[in-house]
Amino acid sequence: MSISKIEVITDMSRFSSLKAALSKAGVGGMTVLQVLGCGVEKGTREYEVDNACEMELLPKEQINLIVETEQVPEILEIIKQELYTGHIGDGKIFVYRIDNAIRVRTGDEGVSAL
Amino acid sequence: MKEEKKLGLRNVISVSVGLVIATSCLVSLGQGAGTIGVTFIYAMIIACVLNMITMATMAELNALMPNTTGGLAQYTLAGLGPFPTLISMVGGYLLCNVLSTGVEASIFAYAIGDLLHLPIPNFTYTLIMSLLLLVTNLKGVDVFAKIQDLVAYLMIGSMLVLGIIGALGMGTGQIVDQPAVMSSDFGTIISMTAVAFWLFIGAEYVIPISKDVKNAKRNVPLGMFLGLALICVVQAVLVLGFKNYTPWADLADSAAPHLLYGMNLLGMPGKIWMCLVAALAFISTQNSTINGLASICQGMSKMNMMPRFFAKTNKNDVPFIGVWIITVAILVFAFASADSSDTISFLILVGSTFWMISYIIAHIDLLVFRHRLPKAPRSFKVPGGVILPVIGILGTAFMILNISTDPAEKYAIWGFTGITFLILGVYAFFWIKYKMRIPVFKHVPMQKVLAMENDLFYIIRKRRGIWR
Numbered sequence: 001m002s003i004s005k006i007e008v009i010t011d012m013s014r015f016s017s018l019k020a021a022l023s024k025a026g027v028g029g030m031t032v033l034q035v036l037g038c039g040v041e042k043g044t045r046e047y048e049v050d051n052a053c054e055m056e057l058l059p060k061e062q063i064n065l066i067v068e069t070e071q072v073p074e075i076l077e078i079i080k081q082e083l084y085t086g087h088i089g090d091g092k093i094f095v096y097r098i099d100n101a102i103r104v105r106t107g108d109e110g111v112s113a114l
Numbered sequence: 115m116k117e118e119k120k121l122g123l124r125n126v127i128s129v130s131v132g133l134v135i136a137t138s139c140l141v142s143l144g145q146g147a148g149t150i151g152v153t154f155i156y157a158m159i160i161a162c163v164l165n166m167i168t169m170a171t172m173a174e175l176n177a178l179m180p181n182t183t184g185g186l187a188q189y190t191l192a193g194l195g196p197f198p199t200l201i202s203m204v205g206g207y208l209l210c211n212v213l214s215t216g217v218e219a220s221i222f223a224y225a226i227g228d229l230l231h232l233p234i235p236n237f238t239y240t241l242i243m244s245l246l247l248l249v250t251n252l253k254g255v256d257v258f259a260k261i262q263d264l265v266a267y268l269m270i271g272s273m274l275v276l277g278i279i280g281a282l283g284m285g286t287g288q289i290v291d292q293p294a295v296m297s298s299d300f301g302t303i304i305s306m307t308a309v310a311f312w313l314f315i316g317a318e319y320v321i322p323i324s325k326d327v328k329n330a331k332r333n334v335p336l337g338m339f340l341g342l343a344l345i346c347v348v349q350a351v352l353v354l355g356f357k358n359y360t361p362w363a364d365l366a367d368s369a370a371p372h373l374l375y376g377m378n379l380l381g382m383p384g385k386i387w388m389c390l391v392a393a394l395a396f397i398s399t400q401n402s403t404i405n406g407l408a409s410i411c412q413g414m415s416k417m418n419m420m421p422r423f424f425a426k427t428n429k430n431d432v433p434f435i436g437v438w439i440i441t442v443a444i445l446v447f448a449f450a451s452a453d454s455s456d457t458i459s460f461l462i463l464v465g466s467t468f469w470m471i472s473y474i475i476a477h478i479d480l481l482v483f484r485h486r487l488p489k490a491p492r493s494f495k496v497p498g499g500v501i502l503p504v505i506g507i508l509g510t511a512f513m514i515l516n517i518s519t520d521p522a523e524k525y526a527i528w529g530f531t532g533i534t535f536l537i538l539g540v541y542a543f544f545w546i547k548y549k550m551r552i553p554v555f556k557h558v559p560m561q562k563v564l565a566m567e568n569d570l571f572y573i574i575r576k577r578r579g580i581w582r
Contacts, residue, residue, distance in 0.1 A: 046565035
């Protein structure tokens with residue numbers, strides 16, 4: 001069985017509700033980073049008139065999940081439903097294939113390491 | 115810390131029932147049942163199903179654009195553009211609500227006058243109550259916030275109890291010997307769905323509370339459907355009670371059939387009971403209308419869709435100009451329909467037409483978003499693809515085309531509606547082009563419509579002179 005990484009970048013205010021929803025769905029672990037970034041709007045706030053000329057990096061949360069590839073569609077749906085508001089800044093999700101994962105303590109590899 | 119959601123399925127049902135049930139429903143119920151007898155129940159079921167389809171559409175639109183204060187105005191602005199938005203909101207919503215509350219006031223005044231028999235015009239009662247509510251609203255006091263649920267339970271409970279007593283023939287009054295069915299012609303029943311429609315409109319007012327509902331994805335649409343089904347059942351039982359105690363002809367001609375039925379069923383105690391419950395329901399409705407519509411006008415003014423004076427507030431933070439205008443407009447319609455069951459029925463049908471048009475626009479908004487944003491996450495999606503929204507559009511259009519069985523009345527309703535929308539169309543065109551300065555017929559991107567929820571959106575544009 002293969003494993004995948006789901007990387008979610010979203011506004012800091014959405015993190016706690018996303019964590020609760022993923023816990024409820026049975027996701028076993030995550031890594032969270034506080035990052036700076038912007039998308040195609042270059043950090044322009046939704047109420048502003050003109051788009052920013054220069055990128056303005058806004059504080060965001062990056063949440064990394066490693067899951068079985070079979071579970072990816074279900075977890076993506078949960079994340080999308082939880083983060084969606086229709087406003088600019090809802091976030092982005094990236095999905096990567098993972099070649100291998102290893103649990104140091106036991107030496108388990110692949111899905112067993114999750 | 116995230117605020118805990120407090121409302122459950124039971125709250126959603128009680129809110130939707132409370133918002134839909136009004137004394138004008140009883141006039142439509144009396145008129146419909148008085149015309150064709152108990153077969154009116156079939157027309158009610160069809161109208162109930164069409165309204166459920168519309169509520170499903172509203173639930174999906176809310177899933178796409180959650181936490182919006184303007185509701186249908188914002189869905190339409192993002193879906194179809196500012197021109198249909200202004201027309202449908204001002205005509206199909208504001209005007210319709212003012213009109214229906216004016217009719218409610220008229221029914222209230224007639225009922226109180228019929229009970230008290232004081233030597234004063236019935237309109238006096240409306241005037242006194244409206245002035246009291248005007249003062250409380252200007253002071254920012256929502257007198258009925260805490261008892262609105264209680265009033266809804268009283269109203270629906272009273273209707274159910276009186277309906278059961280009547281249906282089982284257990285009243286103290288004389289049972290009327292009359293045929294149960296006045297017309298079983300399918301075409302006639304179908305044509306009465308337009309009258310039945312009024313019994314179920316307004317459940318979409320639940321949508322603004324959805325952010326406070328636990329498991330909103332399930333409970334909001336389910337609560338609206340169950341609320342409508344409950345209203346259908348209770349009113350069907352009431353029709354069976356009407357059959358036993360109220361001559362059909364008297365029912366169709368009465369400006370307050372609930373009083374007539376209460377009197378025939380249980381004598382004076384029954385009449386007083388229905389009068390008190392209906393009075394409370396009316397006062398609650400008028401209070402909600404005044405502060406609700408004034409807030410909608412304030413919100414639309416912030417979106418630059420209505421004159422700026424609607425956004426001005428007094429020291430109690432109340433949009434006082436809107437409160438005054440709404441109250442006066444309600445009095446105008448109340449005066450126009452005073453004591454006349456024909457005028458009351460006519461205005462109810464006009465109000466229905468406006469509301470039906472706004473429901474058709476909601477279905478079109480849904481189809482547009484299905485095409486434009488097929489993959490956007492939706493916590494609720496109307497099942498069956500586009501079939502149900504299309505049925506909603508066709509069914510509602512059919513009801514508008516058959517709004518009355520009297521051709522003269524039908525053309526009068528269409529004419530009134532057409533002229534109103536023409537005037538609104540002219541206002542909307544010039545307002546959008548020269549005040550809002552945006553393309554008149556082009557939709558506003560959804561993210562921009564949602565951004566309008568932020569007060570800074572308006573403040574920045576006002577400072578830059580983009581919006582005057």
